[in-house]
Amino acid sequence: MLPVSFVDAVTIKPTLGKDSVVINVDTDQDTRVNIRYNKRSSQDFIDETDNELKKKHSIKLTQSIKPETTYNYVVTILNANIPTSPGSFTTLDNVDPITITGLKSESVTSSSVRLTWDTVTPNPNAFPDLPRDKDFDKYIIYRNGENIGEAANNEYTDMKLAASTTYIYKVQERDKGMILGDFSSDLPVTTLDPDITQPKISDPKMLALTDTSASIQVTADEEFNLTLSYGTAPQNYDKDQIISVFKKEHVVSLTSLIKDQAYFYSVKACDSSGNCFTSEEFNFVAGSDVTPPVINAVIPRYVNDANFQITGTAEAFTAVELYVNEIRTSHRGNNLPGSEFSLLAANLDKSMINKVRLVAEDLAGNKAELEGEVEVDSQFPDVKITTRIAPQVQAGQSSQADNSLNAVIEGLPSKLASNELEIDGFVNEPVTITYSTSNIDEKPAQVKNLNATLESNSVTLTWDKVINVEKYVVYRASSPNIPIAVVSSQTFKDNNVKSGTTYKYQVAALRNDGILGEPSRQILAKTDGKAGEGNDAVNEIKISDFITSQETNALEANGPFNLILQLKEGKNSVAITIVDKANNKVEFKKEIFVDTIAPAILEPTELSFYSPSYLPAIEIKGKVDTPGATVMILVNGKCSGSAVPTSLSGIFYKATTDYRCKVTADGQGNFKMNIELDKTGFSPDTNSKQLELSRQGFGKGDYGGKAEAGSGTKYRDYQFDPKAFTRNEIRIIAIDENGLQSQEVKDFIEYRSCGESGAWDIDIPEAEFTPTVVYSEHLIRGFAQFGFNMYFKYQGSGDPKDARILGEPTITELELSEADQKKFGHSQLLTSPQTTWSDDYKTGHALYTLAKWTKDEKELKKVKKLKFPIMVEFSYTQNIYGEERRATQKTCIDKTTIEVEHRLDAEGKIPEAFLNDAIGAINQTL
Incomplete structure (x- = not known):
């Protein structure tokens, strides 16, 4: 076995399939090979190894291989322990090759045929509904059943054919897995007869x-x-x-x-x-031309630059020279066959009238001249314009405010509450003023009922009329969908068609200012076999060539001028162009939003949910029909409250001295604002008492006390009176960005420091007091006790089933008023209670151990009854306008009185009957 260092060449080639891939590895020496692979989005690797020493390895990967999925892989030469660079492959899709459609002959000569067909890889953005093969490899072309070639694109030209001969063509797709699709339909094509026609030339x-x-x-x-x-x-x-x-x-x-x-x-x-x-x-x-050339050009009287171009035409092969004050500044030679020229007039003197001259000379030496005087005016017109608009409604201003006097602003406004825009202006020299408007929001309607009528050699389209439009754009689907015509009627005839071909059409309405409506639905039209094999190519037209711009008005002015422009609801584009004699331009362009419809307050339409309120700072929620409108809330005609972002739902904002009147509605028209109710004047009857309570309502001293229940010394009787309240007038107004003001919502919210009742009724039955009497001996010794049951019942707005108490109610013991202290002989005997509540907090029991009697016992013998005023405070939620809202109720109860019994001579123990009564009452409550 050779050393691993001798392995110098490695070739890796994946062979793709749908649910398997073969990795072919070729080396120049015998090797063992490992392949590690994983799905691109996975960290789980799979290993496949070929331990046989050889130069050619074909390793098939099947584990976890799925169609149309990308995998990363690394090939490692094991006896070298050297991995190759990482690679990747994407398995084939699970779709069979597509059957070719649309096979046709684009051009035919006596010796060639050019074929085209529908692509199997259309642009998914332009043609999302057409079938598409992601694994496309090649098109295979057949002539008379014989494979004659392959094509990567959807076209093929067959050359070196015999004249006047018929050939049968068909095409099929092959994907990357070498799978062939079904054949297209046969296409017979006959080449043209031999070309024996001489060219026809015109007279020289x-x-x-x-x-x-x-x-x-x-x-x-x-x-x-x-x-x-x-x-x-x-x-x-x-x-x-x-x-x-x-x-x-x-x-x-x-x-x-x-x-x-x-x-x-x-x-x-x-x-x-x-x-x-x-x-x-x-x-x-030769030399018989004696006619001078003709110069077609205009020398302007005024220009705005010392250098400007003069364009025109002269005869072909004619030299043209341009002179400024007898100095040649540019020229065109006599060797050009075209007639157009564009020459630079340079270095004009701004302090004088300049002489500009054009000289043309043809090849025969014939000359012609064109001369003019030119002045340079490079100063722009001095223009000032002002716009008259109705004044915007200010915060707190009545919607019936006098708007008879228009406000005047410089320039053009960005928003307007009127369909008429009146402009006053002044210009310091003679000018031409052109002005136009167009409604940006108002697009033409969609074309409806597009139909096609097939004739022997054409397709005729018809459709319904669209109002307020002047033209229609006709589209024909090629690759891609292109505009082929602009017509002014509801019909169009397409003569550029061929036999047996399907064409796709759409039509869109076009305004003169270039605003285009939504295209119609696409229709298909297939020609019959009589249309012939002519050229059906169409050219894409420029829609901009058919735009006659906005309807433009013009006037001449020198000094003051006045314009009145008619605008439409929504976005309007306004353009004003002021041009002097030297073509110096001053332009004013603006998008002006016209809104003549005042906003409306959808919620709340009345404020009964918020009244009475036991907190001075409350949150008002609502909705308007105009997103972004300014909502203003006034309390007794003044600012009181702070803006609350609608995104900070559920956060309570403590009122401070930094108040604002306005908040901006969000994108759905929702708004929130905390307001501070006026609590300085309680109204138990028609004679109001002015109280200087602390702003937060928790200050101590002469005018305030514990939980605003009246621990102070002045006007305490009114603070204890559950009927005492401050009536606050609330006004809610919505104002849109043009200053249009809604009908206001006007209602009243009562502020009570402690109410007699509220959304919840609280019942404390005297019959269930435990015990029913208090013994004087127990008071003297300091272990007298007193308990009672409480029952809460919802009686406010909305469905009682949706009302929930959010936690244990708080019971606050209150001091007696000065009058009651004289009557009952004490200021306050209650201490903190022991309370027990049901799961829904709607039923409870409070048990108090009364404070020890500290006064003379003789005074106690005079007391027949004890009075225990309390305040019950709790938070609750209720569903209002489909939204769960939170509120707080404070209820003052001063009817809790109990008789004092002086007959008991106890030795420091609680009567057994009292204990039995108390235990029985608690059990019954729970």
Whole structure:
């Protein structure tokens, strides 16, 4: 066995299949081979090894091989332990080769046939519905049943055929797995008869004639080469000019002629088949041209640059020179056969009137001149324009505001709340003003009911009329779909068709300003066998050539001017061009969005859900019909609240002194805003009391107290009164970007520090108090207890089934008012309770151990009843407008009173009857 270092050459070639691959490895020495492979997206490797020492290895990979999948692999020479560079392969798909369709002859001569057919690999973006073979390898072409060649593309030219002979062609596809598809349909093609027709030439045309030269043009109906024989005597030609290139047009130049000498000539034209035609004899006299050339050009009176181009035409082989103030600045020589010229007039003097002159001279020496005066004006017109627009509605402004006076802005607006745009302007020199508008959003409608009528040698299309359009674009599917015609009626006749061929058509409506509608559905039209085998090629037309631009208006101005433009709802393109006599242009272009429809507030339409509120800062949610509209919320006619991004759902924003009135609706029209309710004036009756409560509502002192329940000393009775509230007027207004204002939503939200009721009713039955009396001896000793049951029932908006209490309610013990302290002899005896709740928090029990009586016992004997005011606070959710919303309720309850019994003489123990009653009540509750 040779050393591994002698293995110098390795050849690796995969043979692909659908569910297996053979890796062929050839080396120059005997080797053992390992192949490691894995799916491209997998980290699991599979090894296959051929341990036999030999030079040619064919290792078949089958494990985990699937169709149309890419694998990576590495080949390692085991006795060298050297891996090759990584490779990859993609298995074949699981689709059989496609049967070829659309086989036809594109061109036929007496000795050749050019075939084309539908591709099996169409562009998936342009033709997503056509069948496609990803494993395509080659097309196989057959003539009279014999394989005559292969093609990588969908065309093939068969050469060296016999004239006037019929051949039968068919094509099949072969994929990379060497699997052959079904044959196409047979296509019989007959070659043309032998070409024995002479080219037909036109009479020669004298392009240029001088004393010593002549240029003669010859054209024919087919490509030909040419021999021009000439001499100074009839039928006596001693010189030839030969052009061997085959073209349909030739220009022959004769030189070294003698002035005033007559010349006689004849032309021989031969086509590629050897058919020749010799013309009759023609003659001319050298130097007999005395007609001056004609210059077709315009010298402008004013230009905007010291250097400018002058374009025009003159006779072929005519020299043209351009002079500025008698200095030649450019020229065209006399050796060009074309007539067009473009010359530079350079270095004009801006301080004077310049003399510009064109001089043309033909080959015979005949001259012509064109002269003009030119001034340079490089200053742009000084233009100022202002636009009159209705003023936008400002935040807090009534929708009935007086808009009779229009606002004036400089330039053009980007948005407008009117269909009419009025422009005032001023220009400092004579100008021409052109202006136009087009609605960008308003596309033509789709063409409907496209139909095809087949005739012997044509296809006629018809369709329904589309309103407000002037033209239609006709598309025919070739490769790719191309526009072939623009017509102004609802019919089109396609004469470029061949027998037995399927053509695909679509039609789209076209406005004069170039806005194109959606194409119609595609229809198929297959010609019959009478259309012939002519050329069905079509050329792609430029749609832009048929656009007559927007409807343009024009006026002349010098000084002030006024324009009134009519716009349509949506996006409008406005163009104003101001041009002075030197073609200096000032342009104003703008996309103006016209919106004359005010937004509407969809939600909320009323605010009963939010009232009453026990928190000063609440979140208002809603929806408008105009995404991006500004939503303004006023509390009692003032700004109060802060904007909340709609993406921060569920986050509570604590109200601060940094308030804003407005928020922008999101892309679906949704908005959120936190507002701060006015809580400085409770209204228990018609005589309002003004309270200076802290802004956050949790301050202590004269006007506030624990949880705003009235721990302060002033107006405490009103704070305890469950009927006391502040009535806040809420106004919600939507304003779109043009300043159009919606109908406002106006309602009231009551702010209560502690309500008598709310969305939830709380029932504390006196009959279920445990115990039903409190003994004075227990109060003195400090172990008197008092318990009660609570029942919560939803009575607010929405379905009660959707209402949920989110956690254990909080019970806050409140001090008695000054009046109640005198009446009941204490300020507050309750301590923190022990509470027990049901799973849904709708039923609970609270048990209090009363504070020890600290006053004189004689005063206690005067007390017949005890009063225990409390506040119950809890958060809950309810489904409103299809959205779960969260709220907080505070309810003040001051009817919890219990009698005091002075008869018990206890020795420091709780009565057994009380304990039994309390345990029984708790069990019943739970």
